[in-house]
Amino acid sequence: MSPVTKETILFVDDEESILDIARTYFQSRGYKVLTAGNGKEAVEVIWNNRIDCCFTDINMPEMDGMELAEYVRKHDNTVPVVVMTGYPSLDNTIQTLKNGVVDFLIKPINLRQMELSVERVLRERRLFIENIMLSKEVEGKARIEKLNRELQEKNDELNVVNRIMTDFAALRESADVLKQLVDLTIAYVHADIGCFYLVNESSHQVVPIAYATAEGESPLLDNSGDDPSDLFPLSGDPKIKELIFEAVKDDQPLLVSTGNGACLPEQVTSFMLTPLKIRSKLLGVLSSFICNGKRRFGERDLYYLSFMANKAASAMESLALYENIYNNLLATLYAFVKAIEARDPYTKQHSNRVTRISVALAKAMDCTAEEQDILNVAGLLHDIGKIGIRDEILLKPGRLSKDEFSIIQQHPVIGADIMDNLGLWHREKMIVRYHHERFDGTGYPDRLKGQDIPLLARILSVADVYDAIASDRAYRKRMDEARILEIMYGGAGTQFDPDIIGIFRKLYESGELAKITAETE
Ligand SMILES: [Fe+2]
Numbered sequence: 001m002s003p004v005t006k007e008t009i010l011f012v013d014d015e016e017s018i019l020d021i022a023r024t025y026f027q028s029r030g031y032k033v034l035t036a037g038n039g040k041e042a043v044e045v046i047w048n049n050r051i052d053c054c055f056t057d058i059n060m061p062e063m064d065g066m067e068l069a070e071y072v073r074k075h076d077n078t079v080p081v082v083v084m085t086g087y088p089s090l091d092n093t094i095q096t097l098k099n100g101v102v103d104f105l106i107k108p109i110n111l112r113q114m115e116l117s118v119e120r121v122l123r124e125r126r127l128f129i130e131n132i133m134l135s136k137e138v139e140g141k142a143r144i145e146k147l148n149r150e151l152q153e154k155n156d157e158l159n160v161v162n163r164i165m166t167d168f169a170a171l172r173e174s175a176d177v178l179k180q181l182v183d184l185t186i187a188y189v190h191a192d193i194g195c196f197y198l199v200n201e202s203s204h205q206v207v208p209i210a211y212a213t214a215e216g217e218s219p220l221l222d223n224s225g226d227d228p229s230d231l232f233p234l235s236g237d238p239k240i241k242e243l244i245f246e247a248v249k250d251d252q253p254l255l256v257s258t259g260n261g262a263c264l265p266e267q268v269t270s271f272m273l274t275p276l277k278i279r280s281k282l283l284g285v286l287s288s289f290i291c292n293g294k295r296r297f298g299e300r301d302l303y304y305l306s307f308m309a310n311k312a313a314s315a316m317e318s319l320a321l322y323e324n325i326y327n328n329l330l331a332t333l334y335a336f337v338k339a340i341e342a343r344d345p346y347t348k349q350h351s352n353r354v355t356r357i358s359v360a361l362a363k364a365m366d367c368t369a370e371e372q373d374i375l376n377v378a379g380l381l382h383d384i385g386k387i388g389i390r391d392e393i394l395l396k397p398g399r400l401s402k403d404e405f406s407i408i409q410q411h412p413v414i415g416a417d418i419m420d421n422l423g424l425w426h427r428e429k430m431i432v433r434y435h436h437e438r439f440d441g442t443g444y445p446d447r448l449k450g451q452d453i454p455l456l457a458r459i460l461s462v463a464d465v466y467d468a469i470a471s472d473r474a475y476r477k478r479m480d481e482a483r484i485l486e487i488m489y490g491g492a493g494t495q496f497d498p499d500i501i502g503i504f505r506k507l508y509e510s511g512e513l514a515k516i517t518a519e520t521e
Contacts, residue, residue, distance in 0.1 A: 006030045007031060007053065008032040008049065008052050009022075009054075009055065010034045010035070010036065010042060010046070010053070011033065011035045011056075012035070012038065012039065012065065012068060013056070013084065014037050014059075014061060016037070018084075018109065021109070021111070022114070025111050025114075031118070034049055038060040038062040038064075039062060039064055040062040041062075042063075043063070043071055046075060052122060053081070053122055054069075054079060054080070055082045055114070055118075056069065056082070057083075057085065058084075058085045059085075065083055069083070069096060069100060069101050072100070078129055080103070080124065081101045081102065082103040082104070082105060082118075083103070083104050084109060085104065085106065086107035086108075102121055103117050103120070103121060157300070160188050160304060161304075164188065164307060167180060168315040169315070171319065177319070181210070181308060182195060182196055183212045185212065185286065185305065185308070186212050186213070189272075189304050190295070191288035191290060192213065192214050193288070193289040194212045194286070194288050194289075195210070195211040195286075195287050196209055196211070196284055196285070196286050198283065199244060199245075199275075199282060201245075204245070206245075209284075239263050239264060242263075243256065243273065244287070247275055248275055248285065251275060252275075253272065253275075253302050253305060253306045254272060254274075255271075255272040255302045256270070256272070257269060257270040258270070267291045268291055269292060269294075270290040270296040271290075271297075272287065272288050272301065273288070273305075274287075274305050274306045274309045275309070276309040276312060278313050278316055279317065283313070286308065286312070288301070333380075333418075334381070337351050340383065340384070340394075343395060344394065350383070350467055351379060351382065353517060354379050354464050355376055355379025356379075356516045356519075356520060357462075357463035357466060357513060358375045358379045358456075358463040359372050360507055360516060361463060361500060361503055362459055365500070367456075371455075371456060374427050374428055374431070375456055377425055378428040378431035378456065379460060381415065381428065381432060382431070384414075384415045385410065385412055385418065386415075387414070387418075388410070388414045389407060389411060394408070409444045412432060412433050412436050413433060413445050416429045431457045434446070434448060435460045435461050437449075437453045437458075438461075438496075439458065439495060439496055439498075455497075461495075461496065462497075462500050462501065462504050465488070465496075466484070466488060466513070467517075469487055470517065488501065488504060489505065
């Protein structure tokens, strides 16, 4: 049975007969055999072939075995070289060992001895290579682990960055940004205290305007007073002030910890800060403190801090822009409302009064500040849809015909459409649309019933009707008090939400409604 081709052996000898014997013998053993007559030829063979071991004579013309051994070692130090020599001397032996020769065979060659040598050196080579592979694998594994760790860290970092961005995107008012910012220093850089200082470079002043503390007592806090400067004694610390102005001057984030020669207040072990600029104008600095802890802030914390400050700056910029656009738009729309009211002197200030009464009702019903804000806008704009209704219908004294009334009935939808086109005020828009719905489901435009009508629209409807009947109109005088109350109280459960009428009654009886009306005349 012919054995499977094993490794490649190169035999180098200037005696052709030795090469012939070796070739015949080792080929029959399944090895691939290459031969060369001297060192120079051998180098050429090695250039053109991959070999697994080399058996060489020492004394040869052109290039001897020792030079060849040195060449092989430099070329591929995993290839073992075995020297075959007839005259082994101590000098020869030492020199060949220096050149990395792994074995000696004494001529005349005993083929069996040679085969054992081939097997041994190839086995050792395999082990050697396996070891190299193994250590490379270990090295590779370590590298992969390091990469994984780095990847994980990057991933964590991205998550934090992403959360910071989402946190800021959720804010609706620039006033909230600074508070959010200091809260984030607690959440993401695990500060004991986060503080935002307003910085005035020209007057060299530093004022802490927002701060947050981690759970638990902070040694820096003194809760004895209500004044924020009492609560936050670091505001007056000259060392902190100095560091703040250093960061501002360099326009760079700054990180200092005890132990690296930093000059910090006694209780502070690590402190970092970053300037916050809006349109390249300095607003202040965001800072974080670790107090009496073993932990110190690191470069990554500083990176997060700067990132937060940058995001806060852009959030404040876009909110300012948005608030500006929003306020301008509201002013423009309100100018329309004024124009509508101006067409009918009797409805002068109607939207204003409706807004104030609605907000008073909402407040008495414990509606949130946001809901009251919504009513502020919706109240002012609730009749803006009347802009599309002709004067002869809008201002007509006396009863309206059925057709005329159906035109009037379009104004909530027209108003909601105007707001819809602007893409703003979704909740306000719904109130405008539904302010003529009735609790019993007989109102317009959608005949919504009961709780299906948004709460704020139900509130606005009470305020709207009250103001309409309690003020003079083109076609009639203000109703008398008894009649007004009969309509309002009597409408509980039919026209109005009975709970809101209950609140309305309280406000009416306390004189608050009369006060609002008098103030808005
Ligand atoms: Fe209306």
